[in-house]
Amino acid sequence: MNTVQIGSKTFTGPAGWADITPRHFRQLLNWRIGLDSDPAGRWVLLELWYGIGHKYWHKLSDDNRVSLISLLDFLDTRPERWMLPKLRIGKRTYIGPGDGLDFLTFGEFMYAQAARDRYRSDGQPEDLAELMASLYRPRAFFFQPSGEGYRKLFDIREHPEQIKRVSIVPVEIQQGVLMNFEGCLDRFPTQFPHLFKQSGQGDGGGSWLDVGLSLARQTSALGTFAQLERSNLFLVLSTLDAIMKENEELKAKLEK
Structure with a gap:
């Protein structure tokens, strides 16, 4: 975590992706969509994540403000750590692929990679939904066999229905999952x-x-x-x- 001193007041905020919580990540995704990734939006994030109110901004010089904004330069990279480990979709809890995709089977990965490639090629929403359905699995009930992370085992026969279910996830979350997936691919x-x-x-x-x-x-x-x-x-x-x-x-x- 980073620590910032303004006058007699101390503020603490994330120094990198390792410090970002699911709540932080959702705020980031709302900023990316709502402000079209306008750099001015980083002021909003600094206020949200560090708790620096407007009365403190006015005490800062332009150089100090630039220095503060640079604390969020890590946002120019993509995270390898999985930022939204769980999602509530309808009445079920869905478990993500784990940090660095550790929970994925090879089959799940093949479907996710194919959906990602198609989405990058044509931008169709259904491809993004298939990426979601390939990466997130319902939490297995106690009587069901499960894979790593207590994820229900992947079954291609259920895949179309899972795609339909996850398609209701807000678009900013789906875009965040895409970014996170590609961040994991970056280290391959x-x-x-x-x-x-x-x-x-x-x-x-x-x-x-x-x-x-x-x-x-x-x-x-x-x-x-x-x-x-x-x-x-x-x-x-x-x-x-x-x-x-x-x-x-x-x-x-x-x-x-």
Whole structure:
């Protein structure tokens, strides 16, 4: 947390995404939509998050005000930590994918990634709703089998109904989920460097996920494709990255 001293008064507020609560995040999303991300809106956030009233703003020089606004520069990045762990939708509690997508299965991730790509391409609301439905699962009842985070297991047969249910979530929340998802994706090239290197992503190459899926179908290391879909996302990606690394090392030896 950051601490700001104005006269004899001390104010405390978030220093980065790690300090942002779900309430803070909802306020941020309202600012992004309501003020069209106008930089002046950061004054509003400083007032909300630090509790700095108008009477204190008037005591500050222009340089001090600029310095204060810079405390929110972390908002120019996207969060890897999952900012809205739970959502109440209708009468059910929905559980998010966990920090860094830790709760996701590979199958859930494939549907989420496909929906995200379509939304970025055509901007259709139904694609954003499908992203939501792929990332958030209803909390399992005590008699239901559950995955990580007590999430009800993903069932593609229920997916259309889940998309319909989550479509009522306010658009600013859906946009925030998209931003959060992409923030988690931002660290993947560092986490799985061999998988991304082989895809050639960033220089006109194919999708890294397509490369991973192709490799997964060729190897028995992850079982059948049905088993692959039910496996934890990071177990699958870590395994595929390790296989890519072994292939690179073998190729290097053969070329000597």
